[in-house]
Amino acid sequence: MPMLERSNPLPLYYQLKEVLKQQIRAGHLAPHTAIPSEPELVARYRVSRATVRQALTELVHEGLLYRQHGKGTFVCEPRVQQTLSELTSLSEDIRRRGKQPGGLLLVSELVRGSETVRERLRLLDEEQAIRLVRVRTADEVPIAYEVDYLPYPRATGIYQRAKELGEGSLYSMMASEGLTPYIAEQNVKAALPSAREAELLRIPPDEPGLRVTCTTFDQTGSPIAYSEVFYPGSRYEYMVTLRVARS
Amino acid sequence: MPMLERSNPLPLYYQLKEVLKQQIRAGHLAPHTAIPSEPELVARYRVSRATVRQALTELVHEGLLYRQHGKGTFVCEPRVQQTLSELTSLSEDIRRRGKQPGGLLLVSELVRGSETVRERLRLLDEEQAIRLVRVRTADEVPIAYEVDYLPYPRATGIYQRAKELGEGSLYSMMASEGLTPYIAEQNVKAALPSAREAELLRIPPDEPGLRVTCTTFDQTGSPIAYSEVFYPGSRYEYMVTLRVARS
DNA sequence: CAGTGGTCTAGACCACTTC
DNA sequence: AAGTGGTCTAGACCACTGG
Numbered sequence: 001m002p003m004l005e006r007s008n009p010l011p012l013y014y015q016l017k018e019v020l021k022q023q024i025r026a027g028h029l030a031p032h033t034a035i036p037s038e039p040e041l042v043a044r045y046r047v048s049r050a051t052v053r054q055a056l057t058e059l060v061h062e063g064l065l066y067r068q069h070g071k072g073t074f075v076c077e078p079r080v081q082q083t084l085s086e087l088t089s090l091s092e093d094i095r096r097r098g099k100q101p102g103g104l105l106l107v108s109e110l111v112r113g114s115e116t117v118r119e120r121l122r123l124l125d126e127e128q129a130i131r132l133v134r135v136r137t138a139d140e141v142p143i144a145y146e147v148d149y150l151p152y153p154r155a156t157g158i159y160q161r162a163k164e165l166g167e168g169s170l171y172s173m174m175a176s177e178g179l180t181p182y183i184a185e186q187n188v189k190a191a192l193p194s195a196r197e198a199e200l201l202r203i204p205p206d207e208p209g210l211r212v213t214c215t216t217f218d219q220t221g222s223p224i225a226y227s228e229v230f231y232p233g234s235r236y237e238y239m240v241t242l243r244v245a246r247s
Numbered sequence: 248m249p250m251l252e253r254s255n256p257l258p259l260y261y262q263l264k265e266v267l268k269q270q271i272r273a274g275h276l277a278p279h280t281a282i283p284s285e286p287e288l289v290a291r292y293r294v295s296r297a298t299v300r301q302a303l304t305e306l307v308h309e310g311l312l313y314r315q316h317g318k319g320t321f322v323c324e325p326r327v328q329q330t331l332s333e334l335t336s337l338s339e340d341i342r343r344r345g346k347q348p349g350g351l352l353l354v355s356e357l358v359r360g361s362e363t364v365r366e367r368l369r370l371l372d373e374e375q376a377i378r379l380v381r382v383r384t385a386d387e388v389p390i391a392y393e394v395d396y397l398p399y400p401r402a403t404g405i406y407q408r409a410k411e412l413g414e415g416s417l418y419s420m421m422a423s424e425g426l427t428p429y430i431a432e433q434n435v436k437a438a439l440p441s442a443r444e445a446e447l448l449r450i451p452p453d454e455p456g457l458r459v460t461c462t463t464f465d466q467t468g469s470p471i472a473y474s475e476v477f478y479p480g481s482r483y484e485y486m487v488t489l490r491v492a493r494s
Numbered sequence: 495c496a497g498t499g500g501t502c503t504a505g506a507c508c509a510c511t512t513c
Numbered sequence: 514a515a516g517t518g519g520t521c522t523a524g525a526c527c528a529c530t531g532g
Contacts, residue, residue, distance in 0.1 A: 011502090012501080039516085048503045048504065049505090053519090054502090056518095069510050073517090074467070076466075077468025077469075079464065080468040182327070185486070186487045187486050188486070190457050191480070192455075219327075220313055220323060221278065222324075233436060239434050240435065284497075284499080285498080295524090297520090316528070
């Protein structure tokens with residue numbers, strides 16, 4: 001049985017979380033079965049109950065466990081476990097469907113941006129936006145035309161590293177630049193492709209698809225990205241998972 | 248200044264949450280301003296720090312507050328505050344856009360259900376599904392054709408109360424029947440309406456729209472509803488808000 | 495340095511479930 | 514009655530931020 005290391009700089013509750021996560025992932029704890037009770041975990045790992053509860057509470061929030069008063073703490077089904085994190089990364093989504101994500105960066109430039117862009121990013125008069133244009137692919141097939149806008153002074157690092165963005169995830173690059181996505185608002189419409197989109201995606205100009213606009217905010221509610229993506233209807237089913245209610 | 252009541256059956260941390268929520272909503276605590284520090288709250292409300300922290304941690308999870316180590320705890324922007332709860336209720340969404348939600352229940356019946364339905368709801372051989380068909384309206388204009396399926400033995404109460412479903416929220420009715428939505432998976436496609444949909448929504452048969460399928464699960468990962476909704480492209484912009492990353 | 499939040503302890507009592 | 518999770522206390526020490 002793995003133990004917690006008091007010499008480890010990682011907090012005890014965090015180590016306990018990792019141990020439990022691993023046991024769940026490895027299948028030692030099956031869905032709908034009870035994990036050891038809180039007093040048992042206290043004894044087994046020699047930590048206080050508050051520490052155990054912090055670990056369990058976070059795992060509950062992450063969708064790995066659920067509690068029932070008087071009965072115990074149980075393992076959630078894998079579907080719930082998976083659906084709680086990082087859902088708008090297109091690369092991840094493609095990989096999850098068993099295909100190879102790829103992409104081509106067509107444009108990276110500094111622009112003033114349309115009124116919509118400036119409004120979404122809350123740009124001040126003198127501020128500019130970084131504009132990135134990409135065609136995204138799954139197993140080499142083009143499945144989306146994506147235009148991203150980022151606030152310029154804040155996201156300077158992204159502009160410098162834009163070349164790496166062929167297949168890479170913009171979100172992960174943003175996170176490494178201190179722009180951590182926390183909330184996203186997505187607006188989805190049925191629409192026809194523009195001439196340019198039809199050409200680049202190699203679809204007929206009358207094939208309807210989805211136009212998804214997405215504004216991403218950090219923890220404090222400041223906008224850190226705005227994107228417009230066109231998905232041809234025949235190529236990609238747009239999937240979203242969200243929490244319906246909470247607390 | 249409001250105080251916490253030790254005679255109140257509601258927990259102290261919960262009362263504290265409500266007090267802070269109300270101060271935020273009333274504008275006494277503006278976005279990006281710091282709330283009183285934890286030791287201050289301890290003194291002011293005469294509770295232990297663990298109690299204060301439980302209240303604050305939950306408010307952070309609900310998107311009302313964010314913390315910065317060494318600096319303080321701050322109020323999130325309203326956009327983040329609003330976007331964390333109950334997002335798939337169409338009625339709520341319509342109301343948020345300043346229109347009056349309404350609806351008409353066309354069908355409520357027990358059916359065996361298609362393979363898709365049975366699979367999504369994980370029905371056993373002998374189990375049936377409740378099928379509800381509704382036209383949803385905003386300011387009397389039809390904006391969506393919705394078909395819901397619920398697992399029959401579990402959702403008996405819904406079947407009996409189906410008549411109330413004109414304008415009411417199915418989710419809130421489900422919650423009152425012990426079927427609490429926790430996670431939803433949504434799949435969105437661009438599509439043309441069926442003949443029946445075009446007729447009921449009074450749109451041309453060649454006007455593309457969105458076909459959204461949604462499977463809803465409870466806390467434990469058991470499916471509690473499956474729905475298929477058609478939104479005509481010209482009438483409604485489909486809006487989704489989700490958390491991108493967490494913990 | 496003082497003040498903030500982050501982690502942790504060792505208790506206590508309560509409410510709910512099961513037998 | 515025994516076991517579970519839910520709430521609460523009164524401390525402690527640490528890590529990070531700012532002047």
